[in-house]
Amino acid sequence: MVEQLQYQINLDKNVNEKRSLIHLFTGMLCKECKKQYKSEEPSASSVLVKNIQKCCSKKEDYIHSGLPLKQATYRALLSKGNRPATARQISDVLTDRWGESVYTRSMTPAVISRLLETSVDYEISVK
Numbered sequence: 001m002v003e004q005l006q007y008q009i010n011l012d013k014n015v016n017e018k019r020s021l022i023h024l025f026t027g028m029l030c031k032e033c034k035k036q037y038k039s040e041e042p043s044a045s046s047v048l049v050k051n052i053q054k055c056c057s058k059k060e061d062y063i064h065s066g067l068p069l070k071q072a073t074y075r076a077l078l079s080k081g082n083r084p085a086t087a088r089q090i091s092d093v094l095t096d097r098w099g100e101s102v103y104t105r106s107m108t109p110a111v112i113s114r115l116l117e118t119s120v121d122y123e124i125s126v127k
């Protein structure tokens with residue numbers, strides 16, 4: 001059943017060496033964290049994920065309305081600390097963030113699972 005599948009970002013170091021997840025994650029930091037991050041050594045991706053979960057994902061513009069669905073989906077996973085999540089759970093996060101906006105129609109669980117399964121550049125693993 002598609003509904004049962006869980007998605008998670010693959011944080012495995014070997015996989016990510018080429019993909020530069022660190023770069024992607026730092027782009028999701030809020031203004032305050034970005035400032036702080038610049039003055040420090042690059043952190044492991046797992047450290048960044050924790051940071052995003054605890055701070056940046058709680059900021060209002062973390063999942064803003066202009067964000068492409070693919071990126072929003074990714075951010076939704078990070079806001080939950082990259083715990084494995086079903087397409088339904090991700091859809092709920094986005095509905096919660098975006099409300100009844102123009103996107104509502106396009107963020108059904110079916111659309112999200114298709115999106116994640118075709119996101120080769122985003123290192124999503126399916127369970």
Ligand SMILES: [Zn+2]
Nearest residue numbers: 030033055056
């Ligand atoms: Zn932050």
